[in-house]
Amino acid sequence: MKDIRWRLILIAAVIGLSIWSFYPPQTKIKLGLDLKGGVHLVLRVHTDDALRVETETTVERLRDSMQRAGVQFTKADVVSATEFRVEGIQDDSGFRTAAADADTNYDRASETSGYSYRMKPNIVNQLRDQTVTQALETIERRVNELGVAEPIVARYSGADQILVQLPGVSDVRRAKEIIRSTAQLKLTLVEQGPFPNRESALQAFNNTVPSDVEILPGRQEGGGTAGTAGTVFYALKRVAAVTGRDLRDAKQSLDEFNRPAVQFSLKQDAAGRFGNFTQTNIGKPMAIVLDNRVMSVATIQGRITDSGQITGINRDEMIDTVITLKSGALPASMDYLEERTVGPSLGAESIRAGFFASLAGLGFVVLFMVFYYKLTGLNAVISIVANLVILLGLMAFLSSVMTLPGIAGFILTIGMGVDSNVLIFERIKEELATARGARAAVNAGFDRVWWTIVDTHVSSLIAALLLLQFGTSTIRGFAVTLIIGLLSNVFTAVFVSRTAFELILSRRQTAAQTLSI
């Protein structure tokens, strides 16, 4: 009797804790995107971009140090994102000293009168990994600027994939643009241009553009209102004087004609560099390039140190540009691999349908158990309801997400609870037939099925655990519900139900011979 009292206290404590943990469910149970509405995005980071930048910078630095050391060479060119080649070297030892820096990240191989370089595999992996991490951090900052509640930004299955989940976002298009915009800001010299089209720009270089020049589109200057101007092309210096990394801050402002503009300022070291750059290039045209688009071109009037302005944009562009510039540039471009958008109305309907289906399922089961097992059926009902309460409690406690398939997992948990209870009850019935008395039958029933219950639950758990590796949150929701349901079912179907049986039996004065089952 004392034993039963402790067991009852334990059960009451578990149930109480569970209810406390998930009550009130509206705020404590987290809903997945398919129920709440929102967007699920998977992006791929083009890590090759970052490798190419690294190789380009290395070549640029190498040219510089060779020129300073007076080493003769005919060519130093980027071959691919991870390779470059230096040709026509006369003074080999002089070159080796000048190019010592390149050896830390690149493997060098001799060629006739030159060398080819290939990025070391571990450096490649490290750079790729770093790029994805940087992209992830940048996206996090942007999503926070967007003001989304409880967003998820995480690495996804592939090495170069990022998962973004934005609950309750209505303007999906804008969110996608802001996340993906590389926000690569460059201030660079204009070599030639503007040209009316890309072809004429190419012709200016006899169709062979030097490796340090690139041709980019831009808006035609001079048109008073934005939007009326056509597209023109500029030939620009590839290496920028200032990039997005050098930014200290960006904020909304107005240009001299009271049109929307973005005011940015530079970090201290960049400001010094920019000062020298503008000083030596007075009178030359300089372009402000954002995401490979020339935003504006102006002639350098004098030394500029620490600030500039992006003009020729509309109000919305201004707001979004400030967000992306402030959150920093993405180290590489990205594209979308997957998008799943659920409107909030559809989600609410799914909740209603799922809730109703759960109630109907539970109703079926309760009716059947009470009809078939009479009063003892109530034991099963108690243990199944206890199971659902514990399941909800643990889900709230572990802050796991309730999804639409998760609701199906709920209903399956009801089914599993019935399974275990029926298994036990049928066994007790059989044992009662051998007429050893109700108490002995109950004990034998529970003991004999214990290992069967363990076996069945382990095999279901195996299947559920393997479901977890599907990255989509909806399926994970299902798997988590199933796993928690299975574990708590062992407790309720065996421990809670047995305690209920023993409570009934202990109320009787004499050892009962019968049990209504």
Next chain:
Amino acid sequence: MQLLNNANYNFLRWKWHAIALSALVILGGLGMIVTRGMPLGIDFSGGTLIIVQFDQPTTEAQVRNAVAPLPGEEVVQQYGDASERRLLIRLPQVEGAVEGNSLEQGSAAVEQALMKAGLSNPTIVNRELVSAVIGADLQRRGIYATIASLLAITVYIGIRFRFSFAVGAIAATLHDVFVTLAFLVFFGYDLSLNVVAAILTITGYSVNDTIVIFDRVRENLRSRRREPLDKIVNESVNQTLSRTIITAGTTFLSVLSIFLFGGEALRGFAFTMLVGIVSGTYSTIFIASAIAIILSGGKARAASATSSSGDVVQGGKKQKRAKAS
């Protein structure tokens, strides 16, 4: 109350009929999959799926005409109840479109086509865009997860029961997976992530049932070593029959409530579960034990059948049971 009083059916007599029937269904399903291909949902094939809500009643034909000029084969279906005025539009993956905003192309084209056709105020309530990269990735994981789950369950049953039983249980589970796939093809359901989740659940569930019977066989084997194995197995199936039917029945009812009331999004999932439950119960009664018997050498005596590997396992089990009680 008793569902089946002292059930005593000779299930094993029907074992070859049962195996033939199952083979027929499975081969029929596989034949259709081989000739027509397994219809894949956009989770696995990649593509665009949009659910559009209209102000006014709009027919499938109207929408089908509107999107007909788009490349590829479009699927247009009513989604949910007609009174909700929702239609599902599905486009295949656009060939060679990987870069940039191409993921959105299909969706944007549908929106334009609907506007052009002047259909009453279409609102997109749900949109799924899946690239081929993700589709292939999920396909790989789906196959991997199913195989891994079957293997892991085989290993577990192999440890807990003797070998021929493990084979019987896995044969029954594989049977259920294939029968479920066959019925999905027969009834024209697409293989989606939710459906794969249901199939994996079925693998766990199907083994459940089988384990209950095998546990009973093992228990009976201990007390009645002199009787033929097939007699003991048949009796064990009968002894657990009312439990098997009640459990399958109640689980079937609760999944039926998902199928009926759970909404359109869970329909494929619920259908898969329903087929799996019926197939699982059938295979538990007719297939699993039949294969275990055939592998154990037909009418071999229980004593000789257990002596080789069974005793070790049973010893371990006895110990554990002593601790548990």
